[in-house]
Amino acid sequence: MNAPPTRSVSPPTTTDTASAGGWPPGRVLVVAATYNEAENISELVSRVLAADPDLQLLVVDDDSPDGTGTAALRLAAAEPRLHVLIRRGRRGLGSAVVEGFRTAADHGFAVAVNLDGDLSHDPDDIPRLLVALDPPGGRPADVALGSRHVPGGAIVGWPWGRHVSHWLVGWFTRFILGVPVRDGSTGFRAVRLERFMRLPEDHPAGYAFFEEMLWQVHRQGGRIVEVPITFIDRQCGRSKAGPAVMVAAMRDLLGIGWRAWLPWGS
Numbered sequence: 001m002n003a004p005p006t007r008s009v010s011p012p013t014t015t016d017t018a019s020a021g022g023w024p025p026g027r028v029l030v031v032a033a034t035y036n037e038a039e040n041i042s043e044l045v046s047r048v049l050a051a052d053p054d055l056q057l058l059v060v061d062d063d064s065p066d067g068t069g070t071a072a073l074r075l076a077a078a079e080p081r082l083h084v085l086i087r088r089g090r091r092g093l094g095s096a097v098v099e100g101f102r103t104a105a106d107h108g109f110a111v112a113v114n115l116d117g118d119l120s121h122d123p124d125d126i127p128r129l130l131v132a133l134d135p136p137g138g139r140p141a142d143v144a145l146g147s148r149h150v151p152g153g154a155i156v157g158w159p160w161g162r163h164v165s166h167w168l169v170g171w172f173t174r175f176i177l178g179v180p181v182r183d184g185s186t187g188f189r190a191v192r193l194e195r196f197m198r199l200p201e202d203h204p205a206g207y208a209f210f211e212e213m214l215w216q217v218h219r220q221g222g223r224i225v226e227v228p229i230t231f232i233d234r235q236c237g238r239s240k241a242g243p244a245v246m247v248a249a250m251r252d253l254l255g256i257g258w259r260a261w262l263p264w265g266s
């Protein structure tokens with residue numbers, strides 16, 4: 001783990017900043033990683049907190065130059081169910097989500113829900129993910145994926161190039177990594193923390209975290225279920241999945257594929 005965050009609201013420039021409010025007891029913590037989402041943050045916070053009164057939200061921001069983290073801190077000052085961690089000196093979607101999940105476990109939450117900070121994932125779908133994780137009278141799961149590729153799921157607004165790379169990653173996850181899911185790269189997922197905290201700790205720092213986590217859960221015999229969602233590409237702000245991020249994700253995925261196939265792979 002990285003150094004513990006400070007609890008100040010007026011940030012020094014080199015250390016992490018966390019919102020100063022306490023943590024009410026809770027079962028489910030929603031984790032949203034953000035980088036330059038100033039146009040989306042306020043709507044994201046209000047829609048997540050309105051989706052269910054028992055939810056709390058942690059925004060993990062990587063010191064966004066557009067002030068997303070500071071805006072979230074301002075909102076958190078008036079909202080006990082909102083928590084903010086501004087990381088300094090670290091970048092990466094995967095590492096931000098991992099840090100959010102570990103924070104959730106540290107504060108006694110049983111379940112973390114991860115969603116993007118650009119409103120591509122509808123917070124109103126969170127209750128369906130939670131029911132899929134713990135179906136009344138049914139078999140509990142370790143991970144419930146918000147899936148775009150099971151009947152009823154959809155992707156709206158992506159350019160064709162994005163569909164191609166997404167299809168390739170999905171194919172790789174299913175047939176090379178052997179994870180029996182249709183949408184292994186979805187960033188919308190409910191995760192049982194007891195399972196997550198038992199996974200090997202060295203997750204990829206970037207986008208490949210999503211496939212790697214499922215691979216590890218599957219290898220441990222964990223149960224993964226899929227719930228249809230409609231993903232709507234962002235209306236505001238810009239995607240961070242540029243060429244460098246995509247290349248890093250491909251490199252990480254190939255590394256995992258290597259480990260998956262080598263008899264002595266870890």
Ligand SMILES: Nc1nc2c(ncn2[C@@H]2O[C@H](COP(=O)(O)OP(=O)(O)O)[C@@H](O)[C@H]2O)c(=O)[nH]1
Pocket residue numbers: 032033034035036037060061062091092093096115116117118120234238239240241
């Ligand atoms: N904390 C943090 N969040 C990130 C980073 N990169 C992307 N994100 C967030 O991860 C989510 C998904 O990123 P996005 O750019 O929308 O990727 P896309 O949906 O794959 O095009 C958004 O909420 C981003 O703000 C990062 O390096 N650090």
Ligand SMILES: [Mg+2]
Pocket residue numbers: 116118120234239
């Ligand atoms: Mg997006």
